[in-house]
Amino acid sequence: GVVGWLGTGSSGINAEYGVGGEVVQDPDCPSPCNYVTYSYTISQSEYPSQSVEAEVKSKVVGARGAGWNIERIRDNYLKVHIYFEELSTLEMERHPSYLISNLIGDVGGQLGLLLGMNICSLVQFTDYIVRFSFFKGIMKLVRMSNRNNKRTAGRSRL
Secondary structure, three states: OEEEEOOOOOOOOOOEEEEOOEEEEOOOOOOOOOOOOOOOOOOOOOOOOOOOHHHHHHHHHHHHOOOOOHHHHHHHOOOOOOOOOOOOOOOOOOOOOOOHHHHHHHHHHHHHHHHHHHHHHHHHHHHHHHHHHHHHHHHHHHHHHHHHHHHHHHHHHO
16 A cells, blocks of 8 residues: 655655555656645744753653753753644545546447437338339239230220
């Protein structure tokens, strides 16, 4: 999994990320897909302050020995408090709006629709031609039959 973005300063944005302790460049991500931003404010004061100076000095002298005065404690000790400025996260995802697979599907669907309509039209046209030819052929046979019947009827009267 992704360990985190590498970088310094307040942004921490780089085009690299660490996976298993190894730095990997992401070629498919022109802009960073994941990044962590830490904003910070620096506040400082003298440690130990005058209100707790005697208490801190007694604890340090008890632990380290009598050679520790307040100046040496201030030079060698530091009290750090780290607070989150905000306790919320913002997650943004980017997705392509129209994929190449969508384009292929849309073009294929339209072609299928048009070709399907053309095949149906071709079948209907062929049916029309066959029916028309069949009807015309039957009508021709009927006319020929009528002519033959008239000729035969005319000969029998003579």
